[in-house]
Amino acid sequence: MNEFEKDVQAKSNDAIESGLGFVYSFLFFTIIFFIGVIIKAVAL
Template sequence: MNEFEKEVQTTRNDVIDSGVGFVVGFGFFATIFAIGVIFKMFA
């Protein structure tokens, strides 16, 4: 058995963590896109 499987640091569901990571990444690129669109409207 793998030694990392014996001592688990957290028992949280990985789906929650990957969902949060996806939302944060998507939010970052959506913010950059929105800034570009707003800049193009006023330029």
């Protein structure tokens, strides 16, 4: 067992963190998309 396996910095679940990263990035691109849709609708 190497030293990194003995001294772990974060003991939280990686699946939860990766899921939250996916959700945050999805929300970010969704907001960017709707901002573009609103700008296009106003420009008409």
